[in-house]
Amino acid sequence: MSATTKTVMFLPSARQGEFEVGTNLLDAARELGVGIESICGGTGSCSKCKCQVLNGTFDDEGRELSMGTMVPAGSHGLHSGQTHVTPVSEHESNLMQKHGFKSSDRVGCQTKVLDDVVVFIPEESRVREAVVRKAAGKPIEIQDPVTRKFFVDVPAPTLHDPRGDWERLRDALKDTHNLDVSIDFCALEQLTDVAKPQRTKAMQLTATVFDDREIVRIENGDTSATLLGLAVDLGTTTMASYLCDMHTGETIATESIMNPQIKMGGEDVMNRIAASEGEDNLKRMQKAVTEALSTLADEVTKSSGYSKEDISEIVLVANTCMHHIFLGLDPESLGKSPFNPRVQVGVNVKARDINVDVLPSINIHLLPNQAGFVGADNTAVAIALEPYNSDELVAIVDIGTNGEILVGNKDKIYSTSCPTGPALEGASIKYGVRASRGAIEKIRIDAKTYDVRFKVIGKEAWNTRLEPADIGANGLCGSAIIDAVGELYKVGILAPNGKYNMEVETPRLRRDDNGEPEFVIAWADETSLSEDITMTIDDVRNVQLAKAAVYSGIQVLLDKLGKERPDRVILAGAFGSHIDLRRSLMVGLFHDTGLSHLQSVGNAAGDGARMALINKAKRAEAERIARDIHYVELTNEASFVPHFVDATLLPHKKHAFPTLARYGIDPNPPADTEKEERKRRREERRKARAKVA
Amino acid sequence: MDQSDIEEIAELIADLDDEAEELVQECIDAGLDPVEVLKGGVVKGLEKIGILFEQKEYFLAELMVGGELAENCIKIIDPHLPESSDGERQGCVVIGAVSGDLHDIGYGLVAKQLELAGFEVHSLGVNIDAMDFIKAAQEKGANIIGLSAFLVTTIPNCRDVVNYVKDMGLQDQFKVIMGGAETNQEKSDMMGADGWAPNAMEAVTLCKNIMEAHFS
Numbered sequence: 001m002s003a004t005t006k007t008v009m010f011l012p013s014a015r016q017g018e019f020e021v022g023t024n025l026l027d028a029a030r031e032l033g034v035g036i037e038s039i040c041g042g043t044g045s046c047s048k049c050k051c052q053v054l055n056g057t058f059d060d061e062g063r064e065l066s067m068g069t070m071v072p073a074g075s076h077g078l079h080s081g082q083t084h085v086t087p088v089s090e091h092e093s094n095l096m097q098k099h100g101f102k103s104s105d106r107v108g109c110q111t112k113v114l115d116d117v118v119v120f121i122p123e124e125s126r127v128r129e130a131v132v133r134k135a136a137g138k139p140i141e142i143q144d145p146v147t148r149k150f151f152v153d154v155p156a157p158t159l160h161d162p163r164g165d166w167e168r169l170r171d172a173l174k175d176t177h178n179l180d181v182s183i184d185f186c187a188l189e190q191l192t193d194v195a196k197p198q199r200t201k202a203m204q205l206t207a208t209v210f211d212d213r214e215i216v217r218i219e220n221g222d223t224s225a226t227l228l229g230l231a232v233d234l235g236t237t238t239m240a241s242y243l244c245d246m247h248t249g250e251t252i253a254t255e256s257i258m259n260p261q262i263k264m265g266g267e268d269v270m271n272r273i274a275a276s277e278g279e280d281n282l283k284r285m286q287k288a289v290t291e292a293l294s295t296l297a298d299e300v301t302k303s304s305g306y307s308k309e310d311i312s313e314i315v316l317v318a319n320t321c322m323h324h325i326f327l328g329l330d331p332e333s334l335g336k337s338p339f340n341p342r343v344q345v346g347v348n349v350k351a352r353d354i355n356v357d358v359l360p361s362i363n364i365h366l367l368p369n370q371a372g373f374v375g376a377d378n379t380a381v382a383i384a385l386e387p388y389n390s391d392e393l394v395a396i397v398d399i400g401t402n403g404e405i406l407v408g409n410k411d412k413i414y415s416t417s418c419p420t421g422p423a424l425e426g427a428s429i430k431y432g433v434r435a436s437r438g439a440i441e442k443i444r445i446d447a448k449t450y451d452v453r454f455k456v457i458g459k460e461a462w463n464t465r466l467e468p469a470d471i472g473a474n475g476l477c478g479s480a481i482i483d484a485v486g487e488l489y490k491v492g493i494l495a496p497n498g499k500y501n502m503e504v505e506t507p508r509l510r511r512d513d514n515g516e517p518e519f520v521i522a523w524a525d526e527t528s529l530s531e532d533i534t535m536t537i538d539d540v541r542n543v544q545l546a547k548a549a550v551y552s553g554i555q556v557l558l559d560k561l562g563k564e565r566p567d568r569v570i571l572a573g574a575f576g577s578h579i580d581l582r583r584s585l586m587v588g589l590f591h592d593t594g595l596s597h598l599q600s601v602g603n604a605a606g607d608g609a610r611m612a613l614i615n616k617a618k619r620a621e622a623e624r625i626a627r628d629i630h631y632v633e634l635t636n637e638a639s640f641v642p643h644f645v646d647a648t649l650l651p652h653k654k655h656a657f658p659t660l661a662r663y664g665i666d667p668n669p670p671a672d673t674e675k676e677e678r679k680r681r682r683e684e685r686r687k688a689r690a691k692v693a
Numbered sequence: 694m695d696q697s698d699i700e701e702i703a704e705l706i707a708d709l710d711d712e713a714e715e716l717v718q719e720c721i722d723a724g725l726d727p728v729e730v731l732k733g734g735v736v737k738g739l740e741k742i743g744i745l746f747e748q749k750e751y752f753l754a755e756l757m758v759g760g761e762l763a764e765n766c767i768k769i770i771d772p773h774l775p776e777s778s779d780g781e782r783q784g785c786v787v788i789g790a791v792s793g794d795l796h797d798i799g800y801g802l803v804a805k806q807l808e809l810a811g812f813e814v815h816s817l818g819v820n821i822d823a824m825d826f827i828k829a830a831q832e833k834g835a836n837i838i839g840l841s842a843f844l845v846t847t848i849p850n851c852r853d854v855v856n857y858v859k860d861m862g863l864q865d866q867f868k869v870i871m872g873g874a875e876t877n878q879e880k881s882d883m884m885g886a887d888g889w890a891p892n893a894m895e896a897v898t899l900c901k902n903i904m905e906a907h908f909s
Contacts, residue, residue: 043845044879091879270845270875335846336793337820421874499750516749537749544752635795635819644798645757653754678710685704689697 010034011120014062026109035127042109047099049108052120055081084115140249140614147210147313149224154203165195183215184361190218208312216361230311231609234318241296255300260288269321273335286328294357314364315613320375339372368626373417378404379626380608381572395554395566398573407557414560416632418553423542424478431533433475440473443483447491450506472528479578484535485543486583489650496650496670498544544648547589551647556637568597572604588651592659694723699733706738709758717766727773735766743894760805784904787829788839789817791850800841802893810897823853830867836908840871855885868903
């Protein structure tokens, strides 16, 4: 142990390592592979990396040694104490106060190592395995893939015909399939491997040909019945892969993992851009994701009895930032105005060029980007849902870490990206968590008693049918956050402007230690946190900001088209398929087009990727529409600010929500009803003054 | 028409009731002191809105509507104010979003609140180069340069403005403050700014404090 390194141990895993003095606890945890939450990427704003510095002496397994315990020979135990880390700074103290930390808690990224230390990571800060929610959709109907297999008879070489193996294969392909192709070097090696034992015999082999122009693989015999492709949706948070039979259009297997960049550079796109600054960092970020793709390719093929060499082509979709980092193109330009991408058109790249460990010669196709903030994933959504063939005016909303919106029909389509922020995914919400075991995912509030029923992920029954000790709720995931605000508004606990109506009498509605209102969703005994899970006023405000971004994004695009409202709202993406549509209307996440004209279609980006893999025409369609869709930069639009402010109200300041009438909610915009209320208050004040006089 | 009507103006503004405009007009027509209508009515109403915002009763929409309402009222009073009352100017601020940043909601709110609090405010717009902040500050004789950075990627551009101020030896002339969704006190310190505020209302307090500490 050098003089400047100190031992840091994390509990409950008891993992430990040596770190330079001055290393912060979040970085230390990440380096040791200890799962600790962080959404801001260690910039000291999210406070999700809460941990506790323990006092005492601990053995190698993290057991505290009480005074007088015999320490095994050769070991002195690890002495830890509060003074072995830097004291609480003013900024950290503010964070701790804001997020309701106890005095024994610390913000991991703000706490630096001074001496040996043992750190406990509480339940709520541990990274849980996410419930990955990206299932595959229905088979693709038209099968006409870009990469195809050709079975071919290659004549034997003779003294009269001593052409090379490759030349005989090339000419045979020309004669039998009318193909004029070149050959990748990797396939040429495979051809030699096949030809060598055959010596002077005729060969029967299968050539895998990319785009009718290049052989990427040679196999002995007829393997043309098996033609596999991999569609990949590379999200900021989750990376999903679909192994497809390109002959039938069916999905054989799916496999998902977390995007490993989260551990290196925060949760949202802007933090990722900041984390890829500098050649080395960009390479590191690229490597993390190409390695993850290699792992996915391996797992998804093995799970269905194939090998990753059987993959003939990969189609990948991603937002523009993930797209650029995947290709190793510096995403720096996406972080600043004018936010131009490095490339918009679809890209073909060989697996070997970006070190994806599959067959080195195969093509990886990335669908075209539309703009700096509307990427290939949104182009995939468009070719899956085809708004450009629709008579109805559709609004397609894909809420992820960033929100993307398409509004239009067969005449014209506009797209934009809206800054939803991380609130709808659980960040910047006091008890917000990712969708994983133990997270509350559904909430209902009784309109008379204000009792709360909720359901946690991993339990079949709702809380009211379980013993409190069996519930073990650990926080609120995105769908619960929408439910909470929607239900609280429905029962009148939240006013249209998002303030808590403190006149409602229920022990669940109370003020916290700072005097700020909050509503108790789960009592402490129903949680695994030993404290009440609440929805604070700041949480409500953050949801208002996020939903206003989506709503006003749609509104700005409607303005461009000269329309009042869309005919239909379609939710694409994982978030859309798990939120409750009625509650999202109560919140006013988007326009009320009636429940029959509101639908959720699941992971349309993944569907679009599969289509582009299996149907050549879809790839051409993608190029065309990526060019034709008009991108709108919201911050450039004068109408954005007033629309945004109007949309912060529940459900909207000026728009009617007729569907809500059946839930006992006044469907008229609150601005109309306020007039009467104001008049009443005016009269009251006048009377009060008259009395005094 | 008397003091109680002026109090009612404050109440109406705090209640975001546009009847306030009519009452202001009536008070002025009845010959009440316009300075008192402004201070005891409109400004007091705005203060009430500020308190309601701090108490989290009000949010962005109320701040916006209240600001517009107060502005309309001031327009009615303005022609009747005696010349001398201009002397109460709080200070001068140039404000805008830094280079690379196009977000104008946040700094727009700050500009409006500062204006209503009596500051002379010059909004420069979005995507402003560092040197243009300095030039504008010199031209307008500003005391405070307000920087808005909404994105993690544009926050470092605040440092350029701070450095120019230092390099040009203007630290005593201009104080630089910053804000924006992804900023905090620590980042502001890292950029070398003279102050930071988490929202529009606190930005007003920050500017008042700076004026008192450095320019009184």
